[in-house]
Amino acid sequence: MISPNEYSERRQMLLNLMESPSVLLIHSGVEKVSSADENFPFEVNRNFYYLTGIDQSDSALLIVNSDGEMKEFLFISPFDERKEKWYGKRLKPEEASSISGISNIMTNSSLEAKLDMILREDSYGEIRRLYLDLDRELKIADETTTRDFKRNIETTYSDVVVNDAYGLVTTLRLRKSAREVAELREAIKTTRLGIYSFWAKMRPGMKEYEAADIFHHVINDNNGYQGTSFNTIMACGKNAAILHYPNPQGTLNDGELLLSDLGARCNYYCADITRTVPVNGKFTDFQKNVYEIVLGANKMVAMMAKPGVTIEELQRATVEYLASECLRYGYIEKKEDITKYYFHGVSHLIGLDTHDPYLNPLGRESKTIKLEPGMIISDEPGLYMADRGIGIRIEDDLLITKDGCEVLSKDIVKEVKDIEAILANR
Ligand code: GLY
Ligand code: MN
Ligand code: MN
Numbered sequence: 138m139i140s141p142n143e144y145s146e147r148r149q150m151l152l153n154l155m156e157s158p159s160v161l162l163i164h165s166g167v168e169k170v171s172s173a174d175e176n177f178p179f180e181v182n183r184n185f186y187y188l189t190g191i192d193q194s195d196s197a198l199l200i201v202n203s204d205g206e207m208k209e210f211l212f213i214s215p216f217d218e219r220k221e222k223w224y225g226k227r228l229k230p231e232e233a234s235s236i237s238g239i240s241n242i243m244t245n246s247s248l249e250a251k252l253d254m255i256l257r258e259d260s261y262g263e264i265r266r267l268y269l270d271l272d273r274e275l276k277i278a279d280e281t282t283t284r285d286f287k288r289n290i291e292t293t294y295s296d297v298v299v300n301d302a303y304g305l306v307t308t309l310r311l312r313k314s315a316r317e318v319a320e321l322r323e324a325i326k327t328t329r330l331g332i333y334s335f336w337a338k339m340r341p342g343m344k345e346y347e348a349a350d351i352f353h354h355v356i357n358d359n360n361g362y363q364g365t366s367f368n369t370i371m372a373c374g375k376n377a378a379i380l381h382y383p384n385p386q387g388t389l390n391d392g393e394l395l396l397s398d399l400g401a402r403c404n405y406y407c408a409d410i411t412r413t414v415p416v417n418g419k420f421t422d423f424q425k426n427v428y429e430i431v432l433g434a435n436k437m438v439a440m441m442a443k444p445g446v447t448i449e450e451l452q453r454a455t456v457e458y459l460a461s462e463c464l465r466y467g468y469i470e471k472k473e474d475i476t477k478y479y480f481h482g483v484s485h486l487i488g489l490d491t492h493d494p495y496l497n498p499l500g501r502e503s504k505t506i507k508l509e510p511g512m513i514i515s516d517e518p519g520l521y522m523a524d525r526g527i528g529i530r531i532e533d534d535l536l537i538t539k540d541g542c543e544v545l546s547k548d549i550v551k552e553v554k555d556i557e558a559i560l561a562n563r
Contacts (some may be wrong), residue, residue: 138190138404139190139314139316139317139320139404140238140316141190141235141236141237141238142238143314143316144188144189144190144236144237144238145238147187147188147309148188148198148200148207148209149207150309151188151200151305151306151309152200152202152205152207154305154308154309155200155202155268155305156202156266156300157202157203157204157205158201158202158203158204158261158262158263158264158266159202159264159266159267159268159300160199160200160201160202160252160255160256160261160264160266160267160268161198161199161200161202161267161268161269161302162197162198162199162252162267162268162269163182163184163185163188163197163198163269163270163302163306164182164185164196164197164270164275164277164283165181165182165185165186165189165191165193165194165195165196165197166179166180166181166182166185166194166275166276166277167179167194167195167276167277167278167279168194169276179194181193181194181405182270182272182275183310183405183489183490184270184272184302184303184306184307184310185197185198185270186405186489187306187309187310187489188306189211189236189237189239190236190237191211191213191228191233191236191237192405193213193214193227193228193233195213195214195245196211196212196213196214196233196245197211197212197245197248197277198210198211198212198239199211199212199248199251199252201255201261201264203261203262203264204262208241208261209239209241210239210241210242210243210251211233211234211237211239211241211242211243212242212243212244212245212247212248212251213227213228213230213233213242213243213244213245214227214244214245215244215245215246216229230242252267256294256297257294265294265296265297265298266297266298266300267290267297267298267299267300268299268300268301268302268305269283269286269287269290269299269300269301269302270283270301270302270303270306271283271284271287271301271302271303272303287299303494307493307494307495310488310489310493310494311486311493311503311506311509311511311512312509312510312511312512313488313511313512313513313536314511317406317488318511318513318536318545320403320404320406321403321406321407321408321487321488321513321534321545322545323360323403323406324360324366324400324401324402324403324406324407324408325408325410325534325545325546325549326548327356327359327360327401327403327408328356328399328400328401328408328410328546328549329410329546329548329549330355330356330359331351331352331353331355331356331359331399331401332352332397332399332410332412332549333559334351334352334354334355335348335349335351335352335355335397336414336559336560336563337563338351338563339389339395339416340389340416341389341390341391341416341417342388342389343388343389344385344386344387344388344389345371345372345373345376345385345386345387345388345389345395346371346385346386348371348385348389348395348397349369349371349385349397349399352369352371352397352399353365353369356401359401360401360402360403363401363402363403363404363405364401364402365399365400365401365402366399366400366401366402366407366408366409366491367399367400367407367409367491368381368383369385369397369398369399370382370385370396370397370398370399370411371385371395371396371397371399372385372387372395372396372397372528373387373388373389373390373393373394373395373396373416374387374390374393374394374526374527375523375526375527375528376528377394377395377396377413377521377527377528377529377530378521378522378523378527378528379528380480380481380521389416390416391416391417392415392416392417392421393415393416393526393527394413394414394415394416394420394424394428394527394528394529395413395414395415395416396411396412396413396528396529396530397411397412397413398410398411398530398532399411400491405489406488406489407487407488407489407490407491408534408546409487409491409515409517409532409534410532410533410534410546410549411517411519411530411531411532412531412532412549412551412556413428413431413528413529413530413531414556414560415556415557415560418557418560418561418563419557419560420553420556420557423525424527424529425553426466427468427520427522427527427529428529428553429553430459430462430463430466430520431459431518431519431520431529431530431531432531432551432552432553433458433462434455434458434459434462434483434518435516435517435518435531435532435533435551437454437455437458438451438454438455438483438484438516438518438535439516439533439535439542439544441454442484442508442514442516442535442537442541442542443508443537443538443540443541443542444507444508444509444510444537444539444540445507445508446507446508447504447505447506447507447508448482448483448484448485448503448504448505448506448508448514449504449505451483451484451516452482452483452484452504455479455483455518456475456479458518459475459478459479459518459520460472460473460474460475463475463478463520468522478520478521478522479518479519479520479521480521481517481519482504483515483516483517483518484514484515484516484517485503485514485515486503486512486513486514487513487514487515487534488513493513508537509537510537510538510539511536511537512536512537513534513535513536513537513545514534514535514537515532515533515534515535516532516533516534516535516544517530517531517532517533518530518531519531531551533545533546533547533549533551534546
């Protein structure tokens with residue numbers, strides 16, 4: 138778990154990025170409707186969670202920067218007996234305080250008045266700048282997003298300037314603390330258990346969803362039902378050539394490869410791992426050849442990943458490597474044709490989101506940000522030859538260190554001989 142002290146430190150760092158004087162308001166979000174009166178399971182706004190550790194809808198964090206001095210308030214819903222009977226327990230003020238390290242806990246019905254005191258009555262001096270998390274997906278009440286909220290503010294307070302806090306918070310999220318790395322290590326450990334479990338049980342004739350079910354059962358058993366980082370991809374044979382293969386209803390066929398792209402999460406830190414293995418335990422010569430090309434690219438990226446390098450550079454090197462190798466083995470006739478078999482990025486940031494946000498305050502994309510120690514990225518080259526019935530991807534999670542990187546998922550085997558040895562032991 139992240140300590141309340143660490144959450145406090147994060148808020149202090151955020152304060153240092155805010156103009157002075159100013160005020161910042163970040164909502165946790167509310168449930169989203171899936172259909173009729175059904176909701177999707179609640180997913181907390183990760184920027185709010187990063188700053189508070191509070192995983193609850195209908196809450197908000199308010200930070201006042203008054204000449205560099207911080208005042209902070211956490212707004213949560215008041216106790217409601219009926220709601221608790223229907224939907225379960227909510228945090229009490231003292232619980233919210235001990236998780237977040239914020240001592241001023243208020244009920245969310247008082248938020249508007251508090252904001253009005255700050256922006257109109259100048260209770261902390263003349264503050265005319267408000268930061269909001271303008272993530273377009275952030276719904277803060279029925280039929281209201283933060284973008285609607287911004288328009289209301291601009292109508293109500295014509296002299297207030299609204300800035301986007303999204304880039305400020307996501308900048309802080311780029312470099313992970315030791316505690317955050319520990320959370321991800323835990324998520325990867327659980328993912329490994331899940332992968333090894335369905336490898337042990339898979340047989341020709343089994344359905345893709347049966348393999349996925351084994352994975353889900355084992356990770357739930359080991360992470361206290363914290364869920365997966367994203368919808369599990371379990372794709373056999375030519376299905377694996379569909380990047381985000383959605384419905385794992387196919388069959389695990391003798392002689393085919395099974396691609397699994399999946400991850401357990403631990404306090405929202407998202408493992409993102411892909412392995413591709415033969416259903417019957419043995420690679421054919423052709424499968425092995427293509428697999429070794431992808432593995433070569435995967436190792437090259439891990440060799441290259443270090444401070445100062447950009448994701449764009451990793452991508453260029455990957456395309457060049459895959460193209461030369463495919464040309465060498467006659468899988469393509471000219472290098473440019475590699476786009477037929479490889480058509481996605483080799484790397485993205487990883488953290489509280491599987492694809493951790495990629496904008497800094499200047500709006501630059503992560504692809505061009507130079508890697509720094511503490512960043513975690515994926516390393517996921519692949520080759521997808523639908524015309525030959527195979528799709529191969531190998532994905533590791535890399536922690537950038539002072540002078541290179543650590544492959545956090547190194548204990549999940551990926552060498553041909555190690556995979557065949559594990560599968561032979563079933
Ligand atoms: N599973 C999504 C990705 O690898 O980026
Ligand atoms: Mn993945
Ligand atoms: Mn990935």
